[in-house]
Amino acid sequence: MSVVAHLPHRTPTLTDTEAAHPPALELTGRRPLTAEERRTAETIFGEFRADGRYREYVLGCLNCGECTTGCPAARFYDFSPREMLQIAAVGDATTLWDAMQEKIWACCQCYTCNMRCRFGNDIAGIISVMRELSVRHGLESTRRVLAPFNRSLTLLMTVGTQVASDMIQPDFFRDWGPFAAAGEKSWDADPHLLRQAIPIDVLQTTTSSWEVSVQTSLELFRIYEEAGVLDMLRGLDPDLTEMLIDIIEERREEFEEARTRYHSQLAAMHGPVATFSG
Amino acid sequence: MLSAHQIREIVAERDARRRGTGKKVVDVREEMERLEEKGELIIHRIRPENAPVNVETLFGWTKRIPTSRLWHHKSCGQCGNIPGYPSALLWMMNALGKSYLNEPHQTSCTAWNYHGTATSNPVALAAVAARNFHRAYETDHFPLIHCGTSYGDYKEMRKLLVENAEVRHKVREILRKMGRDLVLPEEIVHYSEWVHAMRPEILARRTHDVSGVVATVHEPCHYYKMIPEDAVYDPEILGGQRPAVPTGILLALGARVADYSTWYDCCGFGFRHILSEREFSRSFANLRKIRPMIEEAHSDVAITSDTGCVTTLDKSQWIARAHGEALALPVLADVQFAALAMGAHPYKIVQVHWHAAPVDRLLEKMGIDGRAAKAEFVEYLAALKRGATPETLYPPRDEIEKYFAVNKGQVLPEEPASAASGALVAAVGRALK
Amino acid sequence: MNPVLVLGGGPAGLSAAAELASLGAPVLLVEKEEYWGGNPRRWHYSLLAPDLLPAEEVLNPLVSRVEGAPLIERHLRTTVSRVEPLSSGFRVELKGPETSGWREVSSVVLATGFDHFDSRRKYEYGYGRYPDVIDFKEFEGMIHDDRLTRPSDGALPKRIAWLLCVGSRDVQVGNPWCCRMGCAVSIKQAVEVRQKHPEIDTYVYYMDIRTYGLWEDLYWKSMNEYGVKFIRGRIGQITQAEGGKRLLATGEDTILSRPTEVPFDMIVLASGMEPGTGTKEAAQLFGLPVGPEGFLTPKLSDLNPVESGHPGIFLAGAATGPKAIPDAVTEGMGAALRAYKHARG
Structure with missing residues (x-):
């Protein structure tokens, strides 16, 4: 089943081949994923987009930054709820994978972003979905964080x-x-x-x-x-x-x-x- | 400043618009009624014995706060490391003649863990909530939620159970396997709402003048940022623009409540951070909350109404000494402060020794002889060590309740014919053969 | 010929009335307030975007055209309380100090306008709590009357921020639409401040700048001629700092991707446009449909934006959605023409 078929509100436009290997943003200096990691990343991406909560939590973004305004984690970590929502909304498998290594664990789950969001997104909720996936797939980084x-x-x-x-x-x-x-x-x-x-x-x-x-x-x-x-x-x-x-x-x-x-x-x-x- | 009438108009407008467009905000309580009619769930109703008091929420909705015959839904963090929090609450209920049931047949909401580690899922969270709700129902005592996170989580779970048929079905199946039904309480009530509703009674029993105390309030995020439409606001308190609890009780008692610039910030608890990334929680609490509370507001005490917030704000100050900063702002729950003002023993009841920031100066300001109280407490500890029987706020329950969720005679419902007491007999029956 | 009822004496209504009179049609012009000119007059708008023309220079000619036309019967402080359809036209019941009772009209132009969003509904901005948080409609009056002082202490502010989209594009308050004016008016206000007081530091917090079409010029000039500074990202909360002496705006600079906290002497909120009370009442009175936003909806908004779809009822100005004054004036003319045609039969 194509990953694209799981995308809510979007008409499938990519071919299956493209969907299986979505364009990944390879940052300079970043270790490329191993074949196994890539497989896991793609499975996670598919499950993420297919999760019933995805459609409910990720609605869209005006990039106003009010979520980050009140975010405690944004003051001490390289983290912002606005960035997390963007990754959830438009990111590909690799971007999602990267965010799931460390960033998702910076969130304090205080719900300030949710209360502020003028688009009505549930940012704390979508971060929880990412965290659940990282636990279910037993990511090495998650094991370290939760040790x-x-x-x-x-x-x-x-x-x-x-x-x-x-x-x-x-x-x-x-x-x-x-x-x-x-x-x-x-x-x-x-x-x-x-x-x-x-x-x-x-x-x-x-x-x-x-x-x-x-x-x-x-x-x-x-x-x-x-x-x-x-x-x-x-x-x-x-x-x-x-x-x-x-x-x-x-x-x-x-x-x-x-x-x-x-x-x-x-x-x-x-x-x-x-x-x-x- | 606006009049209460103007605030009500603004609130009504906000409600009408939010319910009308964009992000739909429905009153799940109405939907619960429909589901009960269809036989999908049971509503645990507030009854006259619960002596409810009406308050207003953010959207001007009426919320009924039961004030008696309550089932204490304890908080794992409070009971674990700030036990003066629940004991002050139970003491106050005794003092005000309110009945309650506090028993071992309750789990926490498990949401601290979920928000910290995600090693759970919505079905499990909803089932945990529903199990506790059903237990309260079968004892015929209305649940009173001690923790802000439990309160927020239970409101989310109530919404999920009402709006998502699939989750509702799964949870009902799980509950049936342990002989329980899907029960949702008519209102999800936080203990601070109870304190708020009891302001006149508390004020009538005030024994200490607190007018010299400058308090700063830290509003618990999960009280008003999760399912905001259900949080209590009052046009007479903070212009109806910030939650009425716990500020209302402080104002009622005559304390001064000072504003500060980081009022909206969280405490830094972070669920995960407070346990495994403490440098974050400590830095955040000290830099973003404690310091502005002291330096901008010159406050004598920080008052909040949630487990995590008391823990973080209180237990993070100690480390600042390593940086040569002598931060020392007492952190108490509203109910602890109110109990002190009513003459509760600072150590035996309010258990201030579990708090890390020193409270001596605050006690002095409230006209309480903290030194004498401490001496009495040390004496009490010595007596306990010699084998004295511990003093308790209610008669300790029988050994059997360590195992089985039975009820002893004194907490059985008074009306043997009521549906709830039938459920209770079933519960006893289920537990044992 | 029975007169054409024009309901509302703002730019759209004034324009429609004057246009009808120039066509030779009798007009019954009814306004619930005690002045002509609608919101621009009510709040003492200063200069109008984009050409920075004083509001008086736009409103006064409109008012004097109406006042000088013998064919226009004008009533201030007057409302329509009941409506009954006739085989052609309507019977309407007027209530006012000068005239009360039933009148027959041949057709109706609804120019019932908008209300500014009540900023108190965005609690976290402290409007109504902190005196130096000001709504931009009030700020118009302040610059118009040349009293640019802080309400809290009467001092000249050193640093002012504008926050766009307050009560617009926001489901939290149930208003997901754009007000179209907030960007241009706020930038214009900052320019006016800088013209008079170049020593005052001015910041505009925005998520998008919508100085649409030729108005973009104002946006550019505000930067390169007047030194107005723009921060992309919104202020999420306003609290008091420095012991209540200043306001603290906490936001995110979304270009630098970091939270910001800036003390300001004054913060001006660009409150959005909502359907006016008169518009909501007119919809009820005439049984007209409103859109999800609560504005009146033309039957064919592309082909014929001034026609309600109900024979003899025509729409003009901000009754159908946020609109600039020139657009309101144009629609007043269009509605006048249609109403005239309908009245002539």
């Missing part, structure tokens, strides 16, 4: 919260910690004790933002499986994915054990009960 997220991804996939207070360590996120304001001498505060001193029962844990019930985390994982998130993650990091499956298997066992343990008590409380299919 520091193993811990928070594990938390997120298994209990559905992003951070935990035990990530605050003397050598890591020290400045997030309690008593940081008072200086280093106070840093001996025991995190377990400080969590106990929070007057909310489910927050008195250090391993997750709050205690998430086992049933809830099993349901969450079910969502990830059914919605294809697990397959997506496998493309990025197969080892992590296997580990997550193991963790969930343990939680499932824990759930079964608890069910046996509590059976009579609950039957007394609520009468006969059905099976949880999670």
